[in-house]
Amino acid sequence: MNQPLVTFDGVVKRFGDFTAVQQLDLSINAGEFIAIMGPSGCGKTTTLRMLAGLDQPTEGKIHIDGQLMNNVSPHQRDTPLVWQSLALFPFLNARENVEFGLKMRNQDAATRRKKAMDWLERLGVGEFAERNVETLSGGQRQRVALARSLVTEPRLLLLDEPLSALDAHLVIRMQSVLTRLQRELGITFVYVTHSQSEAFAMADRVVIMSNGEIAQIGQPRDIYREPANQFVAEFVGRNNIISGTVTGVSDSNLIIQSELGEFTVSDHNKVTAEGKDVTFVIAADLVEVSRSPMNKANSVECTLISEEFVGSVVTLFLESSSGTELKVQLQERELSTLDHTAGGAFYLGWDSDSAHLLPA
Amino acid sequence: MSGQQSTTSTSIGSRLLDWSLRGYVVLVFVFIFAPILFSVVFSFNSARFPTIPLESFTLHWYQTIWNDPDVWTAVRNSLIVSVCTALIATLLGFCTAYTDYRYNFRFKSAYLALVLLPPTIPLIIMALAMLAWFSKIGASGQLWSIIIAHSVLTAPFAMAIIRLRLNQMDRDLESAAWNLGASEWRTMREVIVPFCKPAIVSALFLTAAVSFDEFAISWFVSGLNKTVPVLILEIVQGNIDPQVNAIGTFVFLVSMTLVIVAQIFFTFRAGKSFS
Numbered sequence: 001m002n003q004p005l006v007t008f009d010g011v012v013k014r015f016g017d018f019t020a021v022q023q024l025d026l027s028i029n030a031g032e033f034i035a036i037m038g039p040s041g042c043g044k045t046t047t048l049r050m051l052a053g054l055d056q057p058t059e060g061k062i063h064i065d066g067q068l069m070n071n072v073s074p075h076q077r078d079t080p081l082v083w084q085s086l087a088l089f090p091f092l093n094a095r096e097n098v099e100f101g102l103k104m105r106n107q108d109a110a111t112r113r114k115k116a117m118d119w120l121e122r123l124g125v126g127e128f129a130e131r132n133v134e135t136l137s138g139g140q141r142q143r144v145a146l147a148r149s150l151v152t153e154p155r156l157l158l159l160d161e162p163l164s165a166l167d168a169h170l171v172i173r174m175q176s177v178l179t180r181l182q183r184e185l186g187i188t189f190v191y192v193t194h195s196q197s198e199a200f201a202m203a204d205r206v207v208i209m210s211n212g213e214i215a216q217i218g219q220p221r222d223i224y225r226e227p228a229n230q231f232v233a234e235f236v237g238r239n240n241i242i243s244g245t246v247t248g249v250s251d252s253n254l255i256i257q258s259e260l261g262e263f264t265v266s267d268h269n270k271v272t273a274e275g276k277d278v279t280f281v282i283a284a285d286l287v288e289v290s291r292s293p294m295n296k297a298n299s300v301e302c303t304l305i306s307e308e309f310v311g312s313v314v315t316l317f318l319e320s321s322s323g324t325e326l327k328v329q330l331q332e333r334e335l336s337t338l339d340h341t342a343g344g345a346f347y348l349g350w351d352s353d354s355a356h357l358l359p360a
Numbered sequence: 361m362s363g364q365q366s367t368t369s370t371s372i373g374s375r376l377l378d379w380s381l382r383g384y385v386v387l388v389f390v391f392i393f394a395p396i397l398f399s400v401v402f403s404f405n406s407a408r409f410p411t412i413p414l415e416s417f418t419l420h421w422y423q424t425i426w427n428d429p430d431v432w433t434a435v436r437n438s439l440i441v442s443v444c445t446a447l448i449a450t451l452l453g454f455c456t457a458y459t460d461y462r463y464n465f466r467f468k469s470a471y472l473a474l475v476l477l478p479p480t481i482p483l484i485i486m487a488l489a490m491l492a493w494f495s496k497i498g499a500s501g502q503l504w505s506i507i508i509a510h511s512v513l514t515a516p517f518a519m520a521i522i523r524l525r526l527n528q529m530d531r532d533l534e535s536a537a538w539n540l541g542a543s544e545w546r547t548m549r550e551v552i553v554p555f556c557k558p559a560i561v562s563a564l565f566l567t568a569a570v571s572f573d574e575f576a577i578s579w580f581v582s583g584l585n586k587t588v589p590v591l592i593l594e595i596v597q598g599n600i601d602p603q604v605n606a607i608g609t610f611v612f613l614v615s616m617t618l619v620i621v622a623q624i625f626f627t628f629r630a631g632k633s634f635s
Contacts, residue, residue: 054535074538075546087536091554100550104541148540 296349403605453518501583
């Protein structure tokens with residue numbers, strides 16, 4: 001068993017009265033691509049800044065590579081950060097920006113130049129080496145910033161929402177650049193983002209934070225299919241969250257009475273007793289929709305409110321007779337069979353296995 | 361028809377306003393520059409008194425000041441004072457501006473108000489206070505007493521210019537340098553100073569210009585070490601002599617050059633390297 005590259009032990013960070021991070025325990029393995037995700041103010045950036053030494057933990061310990069980092073100043077660490085603002089030096093050209101870290105390590109000019117050029121070439125911006133960084137496009141600047149951080153060959157690279165300023169089509173391209181680099185270099189990426197698509201697309205493991213605490217850690221698929229609590233279920237989005245009371249327990253199924261009607265939900269752990277209040281989640285893409293009543297374990301009759309079209313996938317927003325909003329996600333090509341522009345009732349249905357019971 | 365009439369009348373009204381505003385601007389420039397222009401013109405006029413019509417063209421007054429050792433001493437003094445003042449004031453201004461940029465502390469607004477205070481004190485009061493203070497500590501009548509006094513006077517200008525530039529700096533830039541392995545001092549040298557360079561150069565030239573022109577403090581504090589403005593007053597006091605015009609022209613050229621260079625560095629360079 002390898003020792004983890006990074007560990008947080010009971011790390012707390014307070015700014016005056018405000019607690020940015022509370023009681024954080026997290027270990028990150030060498031070579032892992034980990035994404036820290038959460039809404040703004042959840043403590044994800046503070047966590048990253050503590051790794052870079054830009055903020056010091058109020059309590060707890062941070063180890064990198066077995067070494068206690070609490071009182072190591074930023075410039076003595078090898079934890080380059082790719083900034084949201086990129087923070088390129090405007091008075092230096094692209095090559096000089098990349099050389100900066102090497103210059104601070106007192107490498108000679110020829111070596112610096114060669115390494116910087118290699119990295120700029122590798123990231124496809126070699127031709128802009130002598131250009132003022134202000135004259136480069138967003139995507140080119142992004143690559144220069146990445147080269148600047150990687151040129152010192154760190155074991156750990158920190159990224160703070162690096163793609164948030166890019167156009168959508170560039171984000172997708174940079175995502176593949178990043179994942180490929182991470183795999184080729186075998187270094188550890190800690191990637192902070194508020195974007196679920198970025199985190200899920202790239203990371204081996206995702207850490208979801210809320211109010212300075214970890215809400216869930218897991219592989220993207222697990223987080224998506226089995227959210228650990230209501231916060232994660234809501235944050236991940238495209239989930240229907242239904243609360244109700246258990247009225248019957250049969251074998252491994254629960255009968256749950258809610259204001260939407262009666263539902264059957266699998267409970268493999270068999271820990272829930274009758275009379276308890278529970279919440280379950282049914283992902284929008286696991287709901288089937290039809291224009292005629294369905295022969296499913298669970299079904300709800302709804303009317304269509306609106307639709308959201310994102311290329312190949314369409315999300316329908318529907319409302320039940322009790323006024324609850326439900327979401328269904330389906331392939332665009334399936335939509336044509338529904339005759340959805342005509343008014344009238346829609347029937348939603350799902351298997352009792354598709355629903356995920358949130359731990360109480 | 362009536363509509364057409366009213367548009368004509370408003371266009372006449374606005375044209376009138378237009379012309380009167382232009383006239384106003386011209387007048388402002390006339391009042392600022394006419395005396396200087398006259399002084400320049402009369403410095404090349406052979407007549408002893410500034411009267412019109414002009415007599416013949418001459419370089420006599422320039423020759424007179426060129427051959428006057430007092431003028432040379434005064435120019436030398438002024439140059440020493442303004443160069444030293446510029447260096448000290450800009451260093452002080454930079455440090456204050458950086459303190460303001462980097463740190464938050466109690467009574468910071470009081471600190472800033474105190475720092476920016478000197479230029480608002482009437483010069484004559486400041487000059488008297490400086491004289492009293494310097495003679496008390498036995499430092500009056502020296503060239504470096506003028507340098508100290510001028511540094512106090514001009515450091516706030518340097519601070520204001522450099523502070524403006526620092527406010528344009530991305531907050532992450534300094535942290536980014538630390539993150540890439542630069543110590544705080546190295547960051548100062550490799551990032552903060554290069555970023556502020558246009559403002560620093562501009563502050564150097566501007567403080568030099570202010571110091572070069574400054575009269576009241578110099579007159580009180582200088583003792584026997586006259587600077588150019590002090591010398592000018594002495595010449596005028598003695599007799600009416602067109603060599604004053606010649607010296608004035610020279611001083612005007614020097615300060616204008618300094619101010620224009622400062623302006624170029626601050627607006628053009630700062631604008632170019634930051635978007």
